[in-house]
Amino acid sequence: MAGGFVELNGIVLSSSNLGDYDKRIVVLTKEKGKAVIFAKGARKMNSPLTAACQTFAFGTFKVYEGKNYNLNEASIKDYFVELREDIEGLYRGFYFCEMVEHFTVEGSQDVDILNLLYVALTALRKKQMRASLIQIAFEMRIMASFGLGMEVSSCLLCGKEETEKEHNLVRFSSSKGGMLCADCAKEAGYTLPVSSSSLYAMQYILSAPLSRLFGFDLKSENEMELAKISKDYIKTQVNHKFKSLDFIT
Numbered sequence: 077m078a079g080g081f082v083e084l085n086g087i088v089l090s091s092s093n094l095g096d097y098d099k100r101i102v103v104l105t106k107e108k109g110k111a112v113i114f115a116k117g118a119r120k121m122n123s124p125l126t127a128a129c130q131t132f133a134f135g136t137f138k139v140y141e142g143k144n145y146n147l148n149e150a151s152i153k154d155y156f157v158e159l160r161e162d163i164e165g166l167y168r169g170f171y172f173c174e175m176v177e178h179f180t181v182e183g184s185q186d187v188d189i190l191n192l193l194y195v196a197l198t199a200l201r202k203k204q205m206r207a208s209l210i211q212i213a214f215e216m217r218i219m220a221s222f223g224l225g226m227e228v229s230s231c232l233l234c235g236k237e238e239t240e241k242e243h244n245l246v247r248f249s250s251s252k253g254g255m256l257c258a259d260c261a262k263e264a265g266y267t268l269p270v271s272s273s274s275l276y277a278m279q280y281i282l283s284a285p286l287s288r289l290f291g292f293d294l295k296s297e298n299e300m301e302l303a304k305i306s307k308d309y310i311k312t313q314v315n316h317k318f319k320s321l322d323f324i325t
C-alpha cells in the first residue's frame with residue numbers, strides 16, 4: 077500500500093505513552109471509525125502534538141497513512157476543558173470513551189456513535205442533566221447501538237403491553253434483555269423492579285432523537301431504579317470490566 081497523508085476528524089478516546097518520547101492515541105474518526113494513531117515525539121517538550129494527544133481532544137488529525145497512522149499535525153477545535161475541572165463529569169467522560177473504544181471496531185465507520193459521544197460529552201460539560209442520569213442514558217443508548225437494545229414496549233414472554241391505565245411491565249430481566257409482566261416474571265429467575273415512571277424514561281431514552289436525549293428529568297428514586305437496571309444489564313450482557321467505573325461513585 078502506498079503511503080500518503082489523510083485527514084481524520086474525530087475525538088481522542090484514550091492516550092498512552094510509548095517508549096520515551098512517543099504517544100499512542102485511539103481516535104474515533106468520522107472517516108475510518110476507530111483508528112490507532114502514533115504520535116512520534118509527542119512527549120518531548122514543546123511538541124506541537126502534545127495537546128492533541130489528550131482524551132476528549134476533538135478536531136482534525138492529519139496523519140501519514142503507511143503501515144500505521146502517524147500523526148503529522150492536528151488542529152483541535154475543542155478540548156472539553158470544563159470536564160477537567162469537574163470530577164463527576166471527568167470520570168464519566170473517560171467512561172463513555174472507554175465504552176466507545178470497547179464497542180467500536182477499527183476501520184469500521186461509525187458516525188452515529190461519534191455523534192452520540194460528542195453530544196454526551198457536551199451534556200456533561202454543560203450539566204444539562206445530573207451526570208449520573210446522563211450516564212444511564214448514554215449506557216442504554218450505546219448498548220442499543222450495538223445490538224443490545226432492551227425490549228421496553230412489551231413483555232418478552234407473552235407480549236403484553238403497557239397501557240395508560242395499567243402498569244403491566246413491572247420487572248426487568250437482564251439475561252433476557254427486557255421487560256416482563258408480573259405473571260411471566262414469576263418464572264423468569266432474577267429480575268429487577270421497574271416503576272411506570274422508570275419504564276417511561278427507558279422508552280424515552282431508547283427512542284428520543286439525539287438532540288433531545290439528554291433533556292429529561294427523573295425523580296431520584298426512579299433514577300436509582302434505572303441505575304441498578306443499567307448496571308446489572310451491562311454486567312450480564314457485556315463481558316468486560318470498564319476500569320474508569322472504579323472512579324465513579
Ligand SMILES: [Zn+2]
Pocket residue numbers: 231232233234235236256257258259260261
Ligand atoms: Zn408476560
